[in-house]
Amino acid sequence: MSTTATERQPAVLTLRTTPVVGRFVADGGEVTFTIDNGKLLDVVEHAGTAHYFLAGLAGCALNLIAARSVEWELPYPHLELSASYLVDADDSTRFEWIDLSFRFSGTAEELSRRYVDDFTARCPIYNTLVRGGAPIAVRLDAVG
Numbered sequence: 001m002s003t004t005a006t007e008r009q010p011a012v013l014t015l016r017t018t019p020v021v022g023r024f025v026a027d028g029g030e031v032t033f034t035i036d037n038g039k040l041l042d043v044v045e046h047a048g049t050a051h052y053f054l055a056g057l058a059g060c061a062l063n064l065i066a067a068r069s070v071e072w073e074l075p076y077p078h079l080e081l082s083a084s085y086l087v088d089a090d091d092s093t094r095f096e097w098i099d100l101s102f103r104f105s106g107t108a109e110e111l112s113r114r115y116v117d118d119f120t121a122r123c124p125i126y127n128t129l130v131r132g133g134a135p136i137a138v139r140l141d142a143v144g
Helices: 049-071 109-122 124-131
Strands: 014-017 023-027 032-036 078-087 095-105 136-143
Touching: 032 049, 049 078, 049 095, 049 109, 049 124, 095 109, 109 124, 109 136, 124 136
Parallel strands: 095 136
Antiparallel strands: 014 023, 023 032, 078 095
């Protein structure tokens, strides 16, 4: 049974500027991290928004797959996920493409496909992007 919106708690992230122009701090209560704008800083010490975007999308995949392995009572899969994108040359507000390449090791191809299909069906980040027209290629390389 699903919960109502009043029972669920929203994720809240507060970002603020720092004394360093181009460096920002994101505070999520339990989690705090720094974002650097590589175009404004001489020395980049922290990931930028592009890396956090990809990490959020890929992290959603890995978290869902890990949770499913426990739920389905299967061995925790050995998995490497490469994520990349290219911004559209004619419209910098859009992606030309996003690519997710899953590489399972020691997991049967059928189960690997099941994990990836479950991710694409359940990840809110992935589905928001797809519904918005983002061209996402999902590739699977199951090395049994």
